[in-house]
Ligand SMILES: NC(=O)c1ccc[n+]([C@@H]2O[C@H](COP(=O)([O-])OP(=O)(O)OC[C@H]3O[C@@H](n4cnc5c(N)ncnc54)[C@H](O)[C@@H]3O)[C@@H](O)[C@H]2O)c1
């Protein structure tokens with residue numbers, strides 16, 4: 030039985046519309062000279078890259094641009110980015126983008142500091158010490174990667190997503206400027222937004238910290254559910270519930286964008302301490318095989334996993350229903366808890382997340398292979414509030430197919 034919990038975040042978090050203009054002043058005291066800016070061409074075209082380069086140059090930092098970032102980045106792309114950082118002799122790494130670019134920036138700052146190759150760090154707790162100073166600026170409201178301890182990459186050989194997890198990966202500065210998300214296209218807004226909701230719901234319904242089943246010889250950044258993370262997750266669920274559809278329908282709605290940026294960052298703070306659970310474990314093989322976005326895969330699976338976890342977390346599910354705006358007054362706990370699933374299903378429809386795995390191009394014959402891969406991701410499965418067997422995982426895939 031555990032009796033203590035901890036909380037980790039980015040070194041500094043600066044939040045608000047226009048925050049990007051402060052970037053130069055925020056990093057000036059670090060006395061660095063050459064930044065590698067990890068980004069992609071869509072963000073160059075959207076005019077966001079210039080907004081980040083200008084304040085850095087103003088304080089005398091030379092900026093080398095790596096704009097080959099791509100969604101769900103492969104291990105090989107990370108190696109390319111690391112080469113670019115070495116050639117640039119970067120002493121600062123800046124990630125600008127959705128989770129994909131931020132994760133690329135995180136692994137780049139890691140390998141730049143400690144040498145070797147990306148594969149040396151795959152897993153939990155394999156980063157030996159602090160990484161090269163890292164700033165992350167999210168342009169989606171989704172992953173929370175700007176504050177989290179993870180870099181998620183795609184192992185294209187094994188067709189599965191892999192994670193590098195270490196508290197050393199948390200950026201020195203997370204600069205969250207909701208204006209950077211205004212140009213985010215509707216599908217990316219929808220997919221990344223429901224990823225944020227998944228983070229918050231998985232953290233809020235996770236196994237308790239006190240009974241977190243970590244074998245004594247193992248170390249992990251995850252520690253199960255605790256009261257500080259609960260506050261953050263609850264707020265994130267209500268922010269996403271009230272604003273995601275608005276942000277998808279009208280991308281220029283700054284109030285909705287700001288609420289989504291806050292929700293996503295809070296969800297990131299919650300899950301990166303508590304852990305994500307069965308939805309994420311089940312999404313990794315799906316995403317690895319059919320190359321759907323991480324958010325679309327998670328959003329699709331979320332209500333099916335909530336149903337499976339219902340018996341272990343009924344009061345929390347009832348609370349989620351209220352947080353998502355359902356009127357649960359006078360309803361018994363069981364009915365109120367069911368309303369959470371109804372609310373998530375409605376949100377999915379409103380924002381266009383596919384209903385079934387077959388809609389993503391998954392073949393039924395693939396499900397047993399997926400189940401084996403998901404069942405092997407023990408670092409995530411142990412966060413789930415209900416113990417899971419291989420047969421359970423397959424049955425949930427079947428129900429979602
Ligand atoms: N590190 C973590 O803690 C963590 C957590 C969850 C997910 N992830 C990972 O993050 C990735 C998904 O990230 P994501 O959902 O943010 O999407 P993304 O980074 O994959 O971006 C998707 C697309 O949207 C474009 N885009 C993003 N912002 C834009 C903007 N403001 N204007 C115009 N175009 C924009 C990008 O150029 C890209 O083509 C996955 O690889 C996932 O596994 C990481």
Ligand SMILES: [Zn+2]
Pocket residue numbers: 172224227228309323327
């Ligand atoms: Zn996620």
